[in-house]
Amino acid sequence: xxxxxxxxxxxxxxxxxxxxxxxxxxxxxxxxxxxxxxxxxxxxxxxxxxxxxxxxxxxxxxxxxxxxxxxxxxxxxxxxxxxxxxxxxxxxxxxxxxxxxxxxxxxxxxxxxxxxxxxxxxxxxxxxxxxxxxxxxxxxxxxxxxxxxxxxxxxxxxxxxxxxxxxxxxxxxxxxxxxxxxxxxxxxxxxxxxxxxxxxxxxxxxxxxxxxxxxxxxxxxxxxxxxxxxxxxxxxxxxxxxxxxxxxxxxxxxxxxxxxxxxxxxxxxxxxxxxxxxxxxxxxxxxxxxxxxxxxxxxxxxxxxxxxxxxxxxxxxxxxxxxxxxxxxxxxxxxxxxxxxxxxxxxxxxxxxxxxxxxxxxxxxxxxxxxxxxxxxxxxxxxxxxxxxxxxxxxxxxxxxxxx
Amino acid sequence: xxxxxxxxxxxxxxxxxxxxxxxxxxxxxxxxxxxxxxxxxxxxxxxxxxxxxxxxxxxxxxxxxxxxxxxxxxxxxxxxxxxxxxxxxxxxxxxxxxxxxxxxxxxxxxxxxxxxxxxxxxxxxxxxxxxxxxxxxxxxxxxxxxxxxxxxxxxxxxxxxxxxxxxxxxxxxxxxxxxxxxxxxxxxxxxxxxxxxxxxxxxxxxxxxxxxxxxxxxxxxxxxxxxxxxxxxxxxxxxxxxxxxxxxxxxxxxxxxxxxxxxxxxxxxxxxxxxxxxxxxxxxxxxxxxxxxxxxxxxxxxxxxxxxxxxxxxxxxxxxxxxxxxxxxxxxxxxxxxxxxxxxxxxxxxxxxxxxxxxxxxxxxxxxxxxxxxxxxxxxxxxxxxxxxxxxxxxxxxxxxxxxxxx
Numbered sequence: 001x002x003x004x005x006x007x008x009x010x011x012x013x014x015x016x017x018x019x020x021x022x023x024x025x026x027x028x029x030x031x032x033x034x035x036x037x038x039x040x041x042x043x044x045x046x047x048x049x050x051x052x053x054x055x056x057x058x059x060x061x062x063x064x065x066x067x068x069x070x071x072x073x074x075x076x077x078x079x080x081x082x083x084x085x086x087x088x089x090x091x092x093x094x095x096x097x098x099x100x101x102x103x104x105x106x107x108x109x110x111x112x113x114x115x116x117x118x119x120x121x122x123x124x125x126x127x128x129x130x131x132x133x134x135x136x137x138x139x140x141x142x143x144x145x146x147x148x149x150x151x152x153x154x155x156x157x158x159x160x161x162x163x164x165x166x167x168x169x170x171x172x173x174x175x176x177x178x179x180x181x182x183x184x185x186x187x188x189x190x191x192x193x194x195x196x197x198x199x200x201x202x203x204x205x206x207x208x209x210x211x212x213x214x215x216x217x218x219x220x221x222x223x224x225x226x227x228x229x230x231x232x233x234x235x236x237x238x239x240x241x242x243x244x245x246x247x248x249x250x251x252x253x254x255x256x257x258x259x260x261x262x263x264x265x266x267x268x269x270x271x272x273x274x275x276x277x278x279x280x281x282x283x284x285x286x287x288x289x290x291x292x293x294x295x296x297x298x299x300x301x302x303x304x305x306x307x308x309x310x311x312x313x314x315x316x317x318x319x320x321x322x323x324x325x326x327x328x329x330x331x332x333x334x335x336x337x338x339x340x341x342x343x344x345x346x347x348x349x350x351x352x353x354x355x356x357x358x359x360x361x362x363x364x365x366x367x368x369x370x371x372x373x374x375x376x377x378x379x380x381x382x383x384x385x386x387x388x389x390x391x392x393x394x395x396x397x398x399x400x401x402x403x404x
Numbered sequence: 405x406x407x408x409x410x411x412x413x414x415x416x417x418x419x420x421x422x423x424x425x426x427x428x429x430x431x432x433x434x435x436x437x438x439x440x441x442x443x444x445x446x447x448x449x450x451x452x453x454x455x456x457x458x459x460x461x462x463x464x465x466x467x468x469x470x471x472x473x474x475x476x477x478x479x480x481x482x483x484x485x486x487x488x489x490x491x492x493x494x495x496x497x498x499x500x501x502x503x504x505x506x507x508x509x510x511x512x513x514x515x516x517x518x519x520x521x522x523x524x525x526x527x528x529x530x531x532x533x534x535x536x537x538x539x540x541x542x543x544x545x546x547x548x549x550x551x552x553x554x555x556x557x558x559x560x561x562x563x564x565x566x567x568x569x570x571x572x573x574x575x576x577x578x579x580x581x582x583x584x585x586x587x588x589x590x591x592x593x594x595x596x597x598x599x600x601x602x603x604x605x606x607x608x609x610x611x612x613x614x615x616x617x618x619x620x621x622x623x624x625x626x627x628x629x630x631x632x633x634x635x636x637x638x639x640x641x642x643x644x645x646x647x648x649x650x651x652x653x654x655x656x657x658x659x660x661x662x663x664x665x666x667x668x669x670x671x672x673x674x675x676x677x678x679x680x681x682x683x684x685x686x687x688x689x690x691x692x693x694x695x696x697x698x699x700x701x702x703x704x705x706x707x708x709x710x711x712x713x714x715x716x717x718x719x720x721x722x723x724x725x726x727x728x729x730x731x732x733x734x735x736x737x738x739x740x741x742x743x744x745x746x747x748x749x750x751x752x753x754x755x756x757x758x759x760x761x762x763x764x765x766x767x768x769x770x771x772x773x774x775x776x777x778x779x780x781x782x783x784x785x786x787x788x789x790x791x792x793x794x795x796x797x798x799x800x801x802x803x804x805x806x807x808x809x810x811x
Contacts, residue, residue: 136582136586176782180782180785180786184786185786186782186785186786187785189521189523189582190521190731190781190784190785191781191782191785191786193523193727193781194778194779194780194781194782194785195778195782196778197724197728197774197775197777197778197781198774198775198778198779198782199778200771200774200778201771201772201773201774201775201776201777201778202771202775204770204771204774205455205768205771205772205775208765208767208768208771209459209768324718325590325593328586328587328590331583331586332583332587335583365603366601366602366603367598367601367602367603367604367605368598370594370597370598370601370604371594371595371598373594373597374590374591374594374595374598377587377588377590377591377594378587378591380583380587381573381584381587381588381591384573384579384580384583384584384587385573385577385579385584
């Protein structure tokens with residue numbers, strides 16, 4: 001954005017340590033604080049404090065936007081508005097129901113559970129899209145993983161084999177995507193859309209054919225939880241991280257692994273060059289076709305692992321179309337996180353938190369909780385629209401390699 | 405088959421893949437008349453038959469049973485009069501579904517012709533149904549025709565605005581319409597679930613324990629012209645859909661607007677250079693798409709549903725099926741009609757009411773429909789594959805000569 005470069009020279013009249021960025025973050029923090037003071041444990045029962053803090057956040061945001069830091073500035077203003085709204089809403093509600101809804105440790109624990117399928121799928125999408133292949137079929141891959149993990153665990157009696165079978169099923173679906181997108185140079189969005197329909201059809205078909213009306217068995221082998229005795233004793237963190245599903249840890253670990261692989265290793269460089277400038281990569285002697293195949297299949301394996309977590313790690317059953325758009329939220333997290341692992345994680349946690357909150361909102365109102373489910377999509381729409389900072393995809397995303 | 409494999413046999417002008425979806429699909433349209441969609445559909449049904457065979461059922465008997473449930477046997481002159489009565493009831497159901505499928509198919513097709521991929525047909529269809537049910541259940545005592553028109557107008561406007569958001573974002577900030585329409589789909593789904601859920605703003609007043617909208621008034625219902633209105637006869641929405649097909653063809657092929665839309669679809673840069681406002685056409689094309697999808701929503705609500713339950717919103721597939729309808733129909737008016745008829749028939753034939761569970765379980769058949777739909781879209785996506793197969797067949801003797809000459 002041209003405004004940013006033009007204003008860099010403009011004197012802000014601030015001391016050196018206080019950059020516009022830091023000020024912007026402070027504004028965002030003020031906005032959250034506006035909401036935080038009104039809920040447990042602080043529980044201030046007058047809206048005045050929230051409104052003042054929120055207004056301060058908006059003021060800081062506006063000032064920062066005026067000096068050129070648009071992304072954080074808008075963020076601070078939005079945070080301020082949300083903080084005021086949340087603060088006023090909280091002070092209007094009974095203390096008792098507030099204390100039932102806002103249990104921070106439980107909310108954060110639920111956030112991790114809801115975010116994990118998104119983390120896996122978004123990381124999968126990252127590999128595929130960084131290599132230049134749009135992966136709109138994340139939804140289908142999640143669904144495949146969810147069903148085949150259940151089927152595998154049921155048939156073999158082992159959660160581990162179930163997980164492997166689930167992951168392999170996603171890899172297989174992704175292989176079809178690779179054949180069409182890379183070799184046959186199909187339109188990647190159309191073939192991705194097709195794979196979503198096919199995955200929905202296959203999983204529904206096999207589910208109904210095998211389990212019918214009874215649903216999946218009650219005694220499915222489940223991915224175990226990991227108990228960390230040391231952390232478990234710490235008051236607040238213990239409630240969140242003390243006993244967490246194995247796949248949640250693996251998911252968080254995968255974020256770091258993905259970052260290292262994609263940005264700090266030669267294969268990662270090859271991956272990114274295939275997505276940014278495939279012809280140059282080809283000229284340098286790298287097989288773009290092979291790289292893209294590997295990336296797309298890996299993306300399917302990762303997304304399906306997220307699906308497997310959903311079925312045999314989280315809800316311990318499968319139902320038709322149980323992912324209901326989680327693949328698209330993961331896609332949104334990837335875009336919101338600007339195609340970077342850390343960003344995707346942050347976005348997935350944010351969306352996971354909103355799901356965790358939505359799950360508890362029915363205490364106040366069922367209808368409001370339903371509407372809350374639309375939030376991730378609204379946020380993504382605003383982000384892709386470039387109102388709050390632009391997300392720029394890999395340069396060759398969606399273009400088949402053309403060697404002629 | 406490697407990347408270079410099919411390339412030499414494709415003598416399309418400039419082997420570089422065109423930048424837009426419309427450009428790519430234009431090649432598909434050139435590649436072999438009516439034959440390739442038929443091959444595509446047959447291949448998909450063949451794979452579907454294999455899936456049926458894997459479950460130990462007879463694929464031919466299953467397809468026969470599905471076909472008998474579609475009511476298309478009504479056209480056969482030799483069937484008995486009892487069969488004809490049943491067939492007419494089934495055919496009415498098929499055509500009731502064909503009407504909205506034509507419209508959501510056109511909603512996708514029109515965008516393709518402008519170089520846009522409108523995945524948001526489902527969301528636009530849904531907001532259309534919300535607007536129709538809201539206006540249909542308001543204004544008690546309004547004259548019949550006027551009430552219907554008000555509802556249709558509201559539904560079209562809602563759809564147009566919903567799609568227009570994506571068009572406007574594309575035109576002003578360059579936002580990828582695929583992403584924005586996907587997000588708008590899910591926003592529409594959850595907003596609708598909120599509107600009619602327990603305690604939602606548009607929930608019915610009659611029974612507060614059911615998440616359903618109020619019924620629309622009789623004055624807002626579309627008249628039935630074939631069959632019994634009590635038994636869900638065929639409503640006049642079918643003619644509206646046919647009229648929309650004609651309008652689609654005329655607008656696209658015989659008006660300045662259509663010319664501009666197609667020019668932008670083929671090559672936005674060239675269109676811009678020759679003085680066509682690309683941004684304006686993006687907004688216009690998306691709005692027209694939304695209008696069509698919203699109209700489809702009005703047809704369903706005013707024609708036979710008369711209310712919306714929150715369950716329907718999550719299950720509804722009419723807008724998503726529009727993608728397959730448009731792709732199989734190659735974004736043309738006549739193609740859209742036939743592929744909408746195919747999918748309408750498939751939906752009716754596999755419905756719980758029409759398919760004999762002794763032959764094949766209807767729930768499984770519905771999943772089978774999803775697989776066939778996906779396979780059709782998948783095969784169309786690989787335009788090169790189908791064109792390759794087609795040209796291989798047609799040019800086999802010629803190619804052999806060329807190879808000999810080359811050697």
